[in-house]
Amino acid sequence: MFQLLLSIYTACPVYPWLGGVWSWEAVVVKSSVFARSGSSAELSCSYSTHAAQGFTLEWRYAAPGSPAFQAKRVLYYNGHLYWVDSWESRMALVQNPPTSGVASVKILSVQPSDAGLYICDVTNPNDWSGSGQGLVNLTVLVPPSVPDCQLSGSTYMGNDVTLTCKSSQGVPAPIYSWSREKGAAPLPPTSMVEDQRSGSLMLTNLTAAFTGTYTCRASNDLGEAACNGDTAAVVGGVLMGVFLVVLLIMAVVIYLCCCYRKRAHQHTEKNELRWV
């Protein structure tokens, strides 16, 4: 009974959710690895079996979103070392040959596309209990890219518009914050709704006070970037709105004047006729 409990315990994962160590029979990996884009990353994997005749080590990789069983072979060792595709120039064994308990590999310069699941698979036919595999989840940290900022809606007085801001890259997901230029007229707080996760800023019931430059800043732990596009459209648009209203009023005034004159003219003509 005691032995049974003990073997269940050793087969249990040890705090994988803390990015700690996953103990799977004989193979032990660091289950969560975080690396900055451009730096090196060690995918740690060790085993306790004594490598003998028939010993193999295999590393496999599955891109984020694809299941572990679809993982593609990256390297294979069976006394000889075989690399698949371009991995040889990008990855190195920490201990070569990997026969004394360390199966770890190092990615030399991590790219965002290297993120995903890596499987360290040790097979030792002389000791099946010492065979097993461990899963390593590599997260590549990337500073936010310069966000793309856009305006949707027409910037006429009384209208609502939405400004959107989105970085195509950034891990962890960036937080977005919108700001106006220094010294800008304060806006009624209820007329601005900002969502820092999605990057949207909704401006409601536009007035001339909204005229100005709006800048969005995307930030995460690794850095920040701002959209250089000041939303000139808000400036131009609100002014254009005012301008159009003025034009419209002028047009109406001119039209009314003309009609009045025409009618007055017709009226006098009639009068004249009457007098002829």
Ligand SMILES: *[C@@H]1O[C@H](CO)[C@@H](O)[C@H](O)[C@H]1NC(C)=O
């Ligand atoms: C890997 O880690 C990332 C970031 O912590 C997480 O979002 C993702 O769900 C993990 N993937 C797996 C397969 O555990």
Ligand SMILES: *[C@@H]1O[C@H](CO)[C@@H](O)[C@H](O)[C@H]1NC(C)=O
């Ligand atoms: C829009 O703003 C104008 C002027 O500030 C105000 O009179 C009007 O009530 C506002 N409309 C709405 C729907 O908030």
